[in-house]
Amino acid sequence: MAVFRILWMLPAGGNDDGLIEAIAGEDFNHTVDEAIAFIQDGIHEYWMFVGDRSVWLEVATGPDGVKYLRTQNDSFPPSSLLSLPESG
Numbered sequence: 001m002a003v004f005r006i007l008w009m010l011p012a013g014g015n016d017d018g019l020i021e022a023i024a025g026e027d028f029n030h031t032v033d034e035a036i037a038f039i040q041d042g043i044h045e046y047w048m049f050v051g052d053r054s055v056w057l058e059v060a061t062g063p064d065g066v067k068y069l070r071t072q073n074d075s076f077p078p079s080s081l082l083s084l085p086e087s088g
Helices: 032-040
Strands: 002-005 008-011 020-025 028-031 044-050 053-061 067-071
Touching: 020 032, 028 032, 032 044, 032 053, 032 067, 044 067
Parallel strands: 002 044
Antiparallel strands: 008 020, 020 028, 044 053, 053 067
């Protein structure tokens, strides 16, 4: 299992709705759908710093049944992922 540190995110569209299209680091760039599948299949794990704490990324399911990424300390979107610098 590979473990990746998230450094950047790519917002979806204009990011007015708080959606993220992809997450990236020094040696990876995965779409949200890819990252969700990798986490659920036990292929990859992702983490990032929130302040001075390291936190893991996890898959959550919204009230509409749609899966999304969030950090362990987020209870709902928008998440700490939105605080990352934009890539692309």
